Amino acid sequence: MVQAQSKMLTLEEFLKLPETKPASEYINGQIIPKPMPQGKHSRIQGEFVAAINAVVKLKKIACAFPELRCTFGGRSTIPDIAVFVWNRIPCDENGEIANAFSLAPDWTIEILSPDQSQTKVTKNILHCLRHETLIGWLIDPEEKAVLVYRPQQEIEIFDEPDALLPAPSFVSELNLTVKDLFAWLVL
């Protein structure tokens, strides 16, 4: 169980702290460590980042980032996968990808870990939707289901193996079914 610590730091103070393993998120003044990634989480994260980037990165449409700290709206959270369309990826003066991402991803993807609070993860997705995120996925490896969140809409749950998962329009070539996604769990 992830336990909230009761250190009250400002967001600015929190961001100056060294990064830890597992990384911590800053939510409503509290520092909350993410769960240590385990096998299923790691596998889906790795395969999914590669699958998204295979269809959007070379064409400079978008880029998927694993474990990227995103700081906006008074919180600093780390989606398991954050996808940004190309022209929203922040760069520094050298034209390189910036280190600090102070904006919401276009697509946020969370992969539920055993014993992780699904309510906490859901709150992080809603925080994204209240900013600029178009769509949030919550992948439940145990239930083989994907919960899809969009602003101002009822959530949708996809668990039929052949159901096509609704990716945002800029990744329309992804064509990923529920079965495809959870097939990554099998070596």
Next chain:
Amino acid sequence: MVQAQSKMLTLEEFLKLPETKPASEYINGQIIPKPMPQGKHSRIQGEFVAAINAVVKLKKIACAFPELRCTFGGRSTIPDIAVFVWNRIPCDENGEIANAFSLAPDWTIEILSPDQSQTKVTKNILHCLRHETLIGWLIDPEEKAVLVYRPQQEIEIFDEPDALLPAPSFVSELNLTVKDLFAWLVL
């Protein structure tokens, strides 16, 4: 962890089986036992049923039922609390409350148990919303949060102690805050 059994019975065959403890739900052809209720679950369920009925039962506006089997839309599920407005409560030929409820509650309330799949519970709430249910609550005692689901709307999460929880209009006198709800956990 709740495990799905692989008995494939029809809904009619399932409904003829004797009730078990814990009770089982029939979802997409599978028989899924509910978790055995534990202390926090039991306490919130008992207090909440009493609180709702205190404002609506005597006036014959509505009635809250704990652990009532509701069979509709091809599933047979058991909300932790099912609230029906008075004129939708089914009666038998003697004018008594019927045993079989073949309709969706107006308000469905689920209380998350430790190790229960929040995705499974969320699916049951969405099933209700696709039928006649106006509002669904998912109470997370661990996180001291209430997730509120309404048809065609983005979910809302209430976790500020003084936040007034959105009850359906027929229970407008309830005036329950997050703090009030979780105060029931303290003797």
